Amino acid sequence: MIRSEAITKSYKRKPILHDLTFHINPGESLGIIGPNGAGKTTLLKLLATIEKPSSGTLLFEDHPYRNQVKNIRKRIGYISQEIALFEGLKVKEQINSWRKLSASVIDDIYVNNMLEVLRLDEVMNQRTEDLSGGWKRKLHLYIGLLHRPEICLLDEPTAGIDIAAKVEIIDWLKKLNESGVTLIYISHDWYELTRLSKRLLLMDKGELVFDGGMKDLLHFAANDYSGELANIVRAGKETLGHN
Numbered sequence: 001m002i003r004s005e006a007i008t009k010s011y012k013r014k015p016i017l018h019d020l021t022f023h024i025n026p027g028e029s030l031g032i033i034g035p036n037g038a039g040k041t042t043l044l045k046l047l048a049t050i051e052k053p054s055s056g057t058l059l060f061e062d063h064p065y066r067n068q069v070k071n072i073r074k075r076i077g078y079i080s081q082e083i084a085l086f087e088g089l090k091v092k093e094q095i096n097s098w099r100k101l102s103a104s105v106i107d108d109i110y111v112n113n114m115l116e117v118l119r120l121d122e123v124m125n126q127r128t129e130d131l132s133g134g135w136k137r138k139l140h141l142y143i144g145l146l147h148r149p150e151i152c153l154l155d156e157p158t159a160g161i162d163i164a165a166k167v168e169i170i171d172w173l174k175k176l177n178e179s180g181v182t183l184i185y186i187s188h189d190w191y192e193l194t195r196l197s198k199r200l201l202l203m204d205k206g207e208l209v210f211d212g213g214m215k216d217l218l219h220f221a222a223n224d225y226s227g228e229l230a231n232i233v234r235a236g237k238e239t240l241g242h243n
């Protein structure tokens with residue numbers, strides 16, 4: 001569905017991503033992990049058409065991204081780390097505004113189910129600016145996925161959300177994936193990763209250093225790497241029950 005062929009990205013001549021080659025199959029659930037500053041968000045922005053590669057090619061259904069940006073934007077839902085909402089509106093007004101702004105036909109059953117999972121009915125009458133960070137993130141998630149995208153690109157979707165809500169959201173994302181929706185998400189949370197994904201991309205300093213299954217991570221030579229990367233792999237092994 002998506003193929004990255006030797007893409008690189010530089011900002012002001014500073015290389016951020018180096019020669020990334022990988023593919024994403026339809027219906028897959030792919031977790032992107034790596035230390036802070038590894039380039040994960042930058043990669044997700046390229047996949048979401050927010051940024052363009054400096055070199056290399058991104059393909060969507062075997063055709064270059066650059067020829068079909070509109071089509072891709074319609075079919076993806078991108079949840080950024082930054083939350084942009086109309087702060088002055090009540091939650092219900094916010095939701096109604098975004099529903100009206102959506103260019104897609106809204107699927108009421110899907111949207112109501114999402115509302116229930118996120119429990120947004122509890123805060124419908126509150127002003128957005130008065131919500132806690134976790135509630136804002138839930139609202140942001142709801143609005144970003146309102147148009148029922150085929151592919152969800154999620155930058156730490158449950159960061160800052162309390163554990164009970166997090167578990168429900170992860171279960172809901174799992175069900176979405178089982179219904180055929182492709183998930184590509186960044187996470188630092190092993191519960192989320194083990195629940196949602198069989199395949200992981202591990203990035204370090206702008207490079208793709210591992211692309212494989214959870215279990216393969218056990219055999220990944222983390223000792224070849226130092227510092228945070230080794231710690232990430234160690235944490236994964238502990239989560240999977242192997243030390």
Ligand SMILES: Nc1ncnc2c1ncn2[C@@H]1O[C@H](COP(=O)(O)OP(=O)(O)OP(=O)(O)O)[C@@H](O)[C@H]1O
Nearest residue numbers: 011012016034035036037038039040041042043186
């Ligand atoms: N617009 C930009 N201009 C210049 N440098 C940038 C820009 N965006 C990102 N960078 C740099 O690119 C590098 C990778 O950043 P990125 O946000 O992609 O990392 P990340 O792996 O998502 O990190 P984190 O886990 O902390 O969110 C960082 O050194 C960052 O400072």
